[in-house]
Amino acid sequence: MQSERLDYALNMLLEGEDINLLKKHAERISEDYRDGTGPSKRIVNDAKKAKAYAASRMPATYRAVYDSLRYVISVSDLCVSSVLDVGAGTGAGIFACTDLLQAEDITLLEREESMISIGKQLFSCDSLLSSARWIKASVQDIGTDKKYDLVTASYVMNELNEEDMLRTAEKLWDITGDTLLIVEPGTPKGYANILVIRDILLQKGAYITAPCTHAGKCPMVEDDWCHFYCRVQRSRLHKQLKGGEAPFEDEKYSFMAFSKKEAQLPELRVLRRPRIYKGHIMLTVCSKEGIQNITVTKKEKERYRDAGKLKAGDAFY
Ligand SMILES: C[S@@+](CC[C@H](N)C(=O)[O-])C[C@H]1O[C@@H](n2cnc3c(N)ncnc32)[C@H](O)[C@@H]1O
Structure with a gap:
């Protein structure tokens, strides 16, 4: 599943851009992510890099959120009016949410001005998103006065240290009205993050809606980790940015969705x-x-x- 809306917005954003320069920035971003993330590492911190992030990563992060949310919707009667996406980057998660659900009240929280600025440009091309509210803040400082039906955090928990990550997960759970969706890279570390969040949120009374089939101990053994693939079709620009002629790439992701209501889990x-x-x-x-x-x-x-x-x-x- 490609998002026509995201493709259109990306084409508008990238029209006339120097592809070689974007490629250079995209390569730098992947190298920095490979070297590891952390609270003090601000990897995408200027406009050129944010544009390169949008061009090279949004199709894949969009798709990971889309697939995760589809699994949630298949077991719950999720109906949302308000959505909050934290560590929103350039807004891939919100494109996915609004391709699947009708939400009127959309809020994105992100700490990098460069990401927000590119996200706003993308959203200005889309009638469903032009009134979305962007908040420039750190996820640790999120207010707890308002609840959102759906809260999403994609590819961001791995940028926090463990203490902040757990505190943030609890806070996000407190401001969740119905469902909290966490998506992480499909790596041992991404899965380990999901597992510790699973433990603390189950203790807080959360119900899992996907991907688990039960709320007992995860049966994955030490050298294995729970992750899935989503297939992302590559556009001509994407091929130029990533190199090679393969018509698609497989994005590995781990995820977990928690609900305030019990769902009928698949066998x-x-x-x-x-x-x-x-x-x-x-x-x-x-x-x-x-x-x-x-x-x-x-x-x-x-x-x-x-x-x-x-x-x-x-x-x-
Ligand atoms: C890998 S990007 C993911 C962006 C988007 N969620 C996506 O799936 O494409 C991680 C984002 O989290 C943001 N971020 C990292 N730490 C943050 C924090 N403490 N508070 C708010 N945003 C943060 C980064 O600036 C970056 O935009």
């Missing part, structure tokens, strides 16, 4: 790409009983047909 969550053989399909799934390898045979007709369409991250029954 099984597919953890890996299904292995399709002649007459049977093998699935690695997470369930209440732990991680299991199950086989669906052609004899199971409808279930076999459904299994053939699955990808990692999908629910199964």
